Amino acid sequence: MSGRALAAVLATLAAVTTTLTGCSADRGDSDTLRVLLANFPANNQGQAVYDDIVDIFHESYPDVKVEADFVPYDNLNAKIATSLAAGTTYDVISAGVGWIQPLAGLGAIGSLEDDGFSTEQLEETVYPSFIPPMLQDGELYGVPIVANPRVLAYSRSAFEAAGLDPDSPPRDFDELVADAQALTEHDADGNITQAGFDFWAKPSGYRQQFVAFLGAAGGTLFDDTEPRFDGPEGERALSTMRDLIADGSSQYGYQNTAQTALVTAGQAGMGFASPYVDCSEGEGGIGADKCDDLVYFSLEDEQSAMFTGGRIAAMGAQSELPDAAAAFIRAMQDPATQEAISVMDVGVPVDKAAADSDFVRGNPASTYAVDHLDSAIMEYGGTNFLEFRSAGGWALDEALLGQTSPEDALSALADLSRTRT
Known part of the structure; x- marks a missing residue:
């Protein structure tokens, strides 16, 4: 809209x-x-x-x-x-x-x-x-x-191929970025054949992922009707997301033709995924071997967080x-x-x-x-939450694409989210 x-x-x-x-x-x-x-x-x-x-x-x-x-x-x-x-x-x-x-x-x-x-x-x-x-x-x-x-998952075999410990998921944002860089693979022409990290988001669709990163950084969206996402926690969360895109570990806005999570489709080493995966060998299923290859984990930095x-x-x-x-x-x-x-x-x-x-x-x-679910981070706020919901996508994109700084993007979004307090 x-x-x-x-x-x-x-x-x-x-x-x-x-x-x-x-x-x-x-x-x-x-x-x-x-x-x-x-x-x-x-x-x-x-x-x-x-x-x-x-x-x-x-x-x-x-x-x-x-x-x-x-x-x-x-x-x-x-x-x-x-x-x-x-x-x-x-x-x-x-x-x-x-x-x-x-x-x-x-x-x-x-x-x-x-x-x-x-x-x-x-x-x-x-x-x-x-x-x-x-x-x-x-x-x-x-x-x-x-x-x-939205759970996070990584491929055990991809971790092993990248020289990473498949029993040790990233413990903070810095490790997440480093692991994503190690997991990214290219063909001879430089095209990405395996994304290091998949946000599972279309353009202007990174709002919920930001909430997950914000929660892991120890932040919150609102305090009653007052926006709180524009503080240092929000800036760290959005900066980390920007870094994953800027260094080529994540393809901005890319989705496969089925619009399924790339990590479960074998097209990313790590990323966001659905809370359901079809482990069958039939049509629509990824098979038992791929299911066994996936390891689920939560974002961590200051605290463990799972967007819900x-x-x-x-x-x-x-x-x-x-x-x-x-x-x-x-x-x-x-x-x-x-x-x-x-x-x-x-x-x-x-x-x-x-x-x-x-x-x-x-x-x-x-x-x-x-x-x-005890570490669930949810997207809600005061009576003016709909402003954040409506404008959050394009405002975050400006920072993710380097068109403005995370600080300025979040400040402008917070001002808009105060319009009906």
Whole structure:
């Protein structure tokens, strides 16, 4: 979305926010639950997962119809702005981890504290790192459904070929850069045949990777609504990413035709990867030998960090069916639903009880991801987080490509992220 388009959407959101207090939507059929599902694929798989959620919900509310809208994340804020302006608010909104505070600040979602949910209850079932992103002003505004980690992996055989110890992953940023240089291979014409490090990112798509490096450097995105990513930790994180690109260890914006992680495809010695890898010998699988060759690890510098996104569920602030909305949210929390959405989202369940499930333990990447959710670094912030989300890609690219310094790029991005504090 362009800066001008974003500004228009944000202006619409700001305008409709003022109409929410004391306003009740004209719902039409009061026995219809309206649900907004972000990044829920409108295909056979998405429909099947959705149908199963509705079936679980209908066990408690058989007479309540469910009407769902599926939208991509890039259209989510505009969709909500339009619905609020039209007075047709949603009862349940499922979005990404970073959307809780912006949606709460806009009045689109409300506290769950009076609807049978509590922080104490959540602390018993999910990993501690998932609690803060669910809170607004100390109250619970959403619940996590699945986690979407980006794990790191390296090829044991590539390490050995480069003269590196395959049992010793890089322990800090300096070692990461040095190992990436050693792993990079070229043909006789100087073309890269094996990248040393793969960010698994398209142009302007390095935002989540920056969050991972920022967390490893000991930094954080926001302190409430105040940006904190423009401090020395952020500069070190972005400088390290720039160095990996500048020295040729990483190919800026390169993705293979399948858009899969290069390290799992055998095209990079090390890099970001999915929390699921198909180890089968059939079509789409990488085979048992390649699976055994991959070693998973987390970024480290000042601390261990694993970037983790995820899906949340929240209740519409103006819902006239709060009990039914709460039941639909619980249907999304159901263990079977978490597993089904994890498959669809390429993620892992957030419930601690799922840690030893066959779904998790049947895959080495999923096993590593779940075992390290305690070091999850998430992309969220204050009510103005959407500015960072929208502008972060191109702002970071300017530094990654040497068009500006990391300090200046982050300073400009932080100023933009203060525009709605």
